[in-house]
Amino acid sequence: MELKQVSKSTWAVVDGSTFGNVGCIRIPNHxxxxxxxxxxxxxxxxxxxxxxxxGTPITEVILTHYHSDHVFGAQEFQQYPLIASIKMAELYPDLLEERWSPQSIEAMRKAYAETEPEFSQQLENLQIITPVNTFETSLILGENEEIQVTQTGGHTVGHSTVYFVPERILFAGDLIFCQQYPYAGDPTNNPQTWIQALEEILEMDIDTIVPGHGPLCDKAEIRLHLAYFRALEHWICSKIKLGAPLSEVQKDKETGPSPPYQLKAERRFEATIQRWYNFYSEIIH
Ligand SMILES: [Zn+2]
Incomplete structure (x- = not known):
């Protein structure tokens, strides 16, 4: 694991060793x-x-969104304030009863026992920690308001980004999958707010983006995601307007707009088509 210095006061692990990328910002007293x-x-x-x-001490731990590759390490940081948007924290009671119930985690542990033994073993003593320090739409940290946490939604409901103003660094969470096909198939995924969030990021003063997955990048990556998302949205909506059922759209997916990246694309691609079809069907009908 390499904790890479991104700028004078920011660091990130973007080598894949943490699955979802992680990072930190140091300002006076934080x-x-x-x-x-x-x-x-x-x-x-x-x-x-x-x-x-x-250095020490850690003063805040911000969780960008509820996906396991970003939050299953939270028990290691539970002595610090764990912060998330209200909309993200509100998902936890249901998750703990269903997808993250002791039975579901045990099933996950067994399923990964052979292919990912290390991961499987880690699930044995997993404690899922609910973030209790919440904010509604934004949170400002630092005496000079250096750190701006914004609830963007998009990738999942309650997803947030963290902007470090003085050094023009954006921790984009999973709004950006750098050099790989983005996962847009979450049941709470909202393509419209994702596109809107990316448009807003394009207007911001940013030199470097720490994506949720993949290496450090810049606004060129945002433009790539935006162009693809807009084309995919247009294609799926025109299919729905023609009355095409989901199965037909799935079958025709290769005739739609070309994904910017092929890496690990197939499962994420299929999940995205399904979610976006369902999302836009409700709006169009
Ligand atoms: Zn995610």
Whole structure:
């Protein structure tokens, strides 16, 4: 795991070792951590890296969204204030009863026992920590308002980004999958607010983007995502207006707009088609 210095006061792990990328920002009287990685073991290593390379004490831990590869490391950071948007935190009671119930986690542990033994073992003592420090639409940290946390939605309901104003760094969470096909198939995914959030980011003063997945990037990556999302939205909506059922759209997916990246595309591509079809069907009919 490499905790890479991104700018004078920001660091990030973007080498894939944490699954979802993680990072931190240091300003006077604050060390703010962004996301926690896929497992408590990964989070422990990340925590140690911060203590050795950035300093102490950590003052806030911001969770960009509820996906396991960003929040399953939270137990390692539970002594600090865990912060999330209200809309994200509101998902937890249902998640803990269904997708993250002890039975579901046990089933997940068994399913990964052979292919990902290390990950599977980590699930044995997993505690899921609900973020109790919440904000509605935005949160400002720092005496000079250096850190702006904004609830954008899009990728999931309650998704947030973290902008470090003085050094023009944006921690974009999963609004950006750099050099890989984005996952837009979450049941709470909202393509319209995702597109809107990307349009707003284009207007911001940003030098470097820490994406939720993949290497560091800049606004060129935003433009690539936007062009593809707009084309996909247009294509799916025109199919729906012609009365095409989901099965036909899925079958024809290769005739739609070309994804910007092929890497690990297939499953995410299929999930995206399905979610966007359902989302726009409700709006159009
Ligand atoms: Zn995600």
């Amino acid at each position: 060390i703010v951590v962004i996301d926690t990685g896929m497992t408590p073991g990964i989070a422990k290593e990340f925590h140690t890296r911060i203590q050795e390379d950035v």
